[in-house]
Amino acid sequence: MLTETISNQVVINPSRIMQTGFAFWSSKVLLTAVGFDLFTLLSDDSKTSAEIKESLQLHGRGIEDFLDALVAMKFLCRSGQGSQAKYANSLETDIFLNKKRPSYMGGILAMANNRVYSFWGDLGEGLKTGLPQNEVKNGGDGVFAALYADEKRLEEFIHAMGGIQLGNFIAFANQFNFSGYYTHCDIGGAGGDLSIQIAIHQPQIISTTFDLPEVAPIAQRNINNNEVADRVQVVSGNFFTDPFPQADIITMGNILHDWSLEDKKILIKKAYDALPDGGAFVVIENVIDDERKENAFGLLMSLNMLLETFGGFDYTAADFTGWAKEAGFKQVDIMHLTGPSSALIAYK
Template sequence: MSFEPRDAPYPELKNSHTMAHTGRPWTDFKPPPSAPVWAAVEGLGRYYILLAAIELDVFDALQRLGPSSAEDVAADVGAAVEHLRSLLDGVVALELLDQFNDVYELNDTARRYLVSDGPATMAELIAVATGPHDNWTRLAETVRSGCPATPIENDPAAFYVPLVEGTFTTMFRCATRADLKIRYSARSAPLVLDLGAGGAPWAIAILKACPEGRAVINDLDGVLPVAQAKTLEHEVADRCEFRPGDFHTVTLEVDHYDIVVLGHVCRTEGEAGARSLITRAFAALKPGGTLILADYFVDVERKFNPHAVIMGTTMMASTERGFCFTHQQFSEWIREAGFGQLRLVEPIGFQQSFVAVKPR
């Protein structure tokens, strides 16, 4: 009598059981997939494929040339044909270019984020978003010792200048869109304090929406020229005072400002530093003034918002005190400082801000 294999009597068991071995199928469990391990292994290569494409000007070349062969792109950017073809195929695998019949072209993602003049370009951000690359090769030692080998605090301007230049487009888009949630444009002539402003995207967005508004823009001596250049570019420099110094110690007027912005600065400072900045903001605001605190916030279980969680690891890898904190932690610190009317807004995807008011 011959044996004929049959499907399991319960089809749903196929989701977790296999017929790899002779016997009752529901006793043979399928092992977990290795995909998450391979995703981590390939993560390094994925990043450097994209970084090389940016450094070789591949995306801007394809914007200039239109759909092109590897030979045409190689001639334009000055690269070896077969090596460039391999790189282009890698970028296609990342779904950041399209390819058909050996002709490569920009897709919608590349046009928006990876050409240098894209409407939401991240091209300048790619090289600096991860922090100093050497710190990642020493991460295990950083975890053992509790301090990175070369923290960015050793030479902050060298790191922050390209970072704030690279993030300006996204942050300015976020700050501009935030008016739909915060309505700062409804104020007639607000006085804005932008602490650790970087390129001052928040101050610029508010001043452009409020023609009578003025701003005090603070950052380190080596970083402040970026804000000066950006405010000049956006034609609001004549309404700005540039105040150099460490945001923990720079002199601030009391009960003086209508809006205080802490834009993506708290996560570099650790808990004590973040709470100190919130307290300084409260003291500087007029009664009825508004705090805007933008950052990457981790969920309470530290696993459902992987972007923020990995950003926290990035802070740990390259700063002396930096970590990301949860929505709950920030909301508690803001309330403890004395603020009320606390709410969370998300002007654009993955860019959230707490908004709170100093009681009258």
């Protein structure tokens, strides 16, 4: 039973502690629903629990609790009561977790369920050892090696990542002042999503998306589907071993946080070298606030880098400013995008 303590006229209770301590319950309910493709099943019509049970081939025990938990969490809507009650998607799950929608972003949640969820169970060991707790812990390949070995899984991953970044890319393409700039290159551009959005919203810009050869066919399909092939080109290479294509603006979306401080500085210097005077280097990340007290998601993402990589971590604007000025950049600005994400803009 929860109790309240009154101290100096402030009512204190443990509700937030309990909610956070058991947050994995609600997380697993949502991730399981995504894994079942429940929101796609409900895309065309509402269904009873019996119909959902049959379609998903579930046992039946706990089905109403599972569905009503999703109702209480605002991910499903329910009309009626008892066995005749019908369940339907909420507006947000129909938009973002229904595979029939182009805005589907459930792929990243499926990956969270299938991979990341179990790794977080070993966070304590990661903090004690400083070592990844993913597949490499047992002699397997890391996430990128496994993905790049399978084109279908790679494409699903790239679409998932593109989906969760789309809002940030659109915001940057609209908010950044492109006046006086004519060329752009996205380093580690994956499916070409940032280049595509810049081409759509800033048609005067000629863009290049640069990534490993395995990604090129996926990026080219996305570019063709968005009808911007006349303004976006795909160039293949390794951003550590190959020089960056020269451009007026160079961007990296969720790239720097994958790497150690030494590697971060190498990539920042390579960007500096590829830019003209007055050029801009832009990183889009879940930038941690300088006081390291507000952007919880950015801090949690940095812990995820501990579990997934040998040296990766997220960082503050002040951190990046120091590295950028060390490389020779004159000024760094910050631009808030969506949610916990921001763009850090270093000018040469």
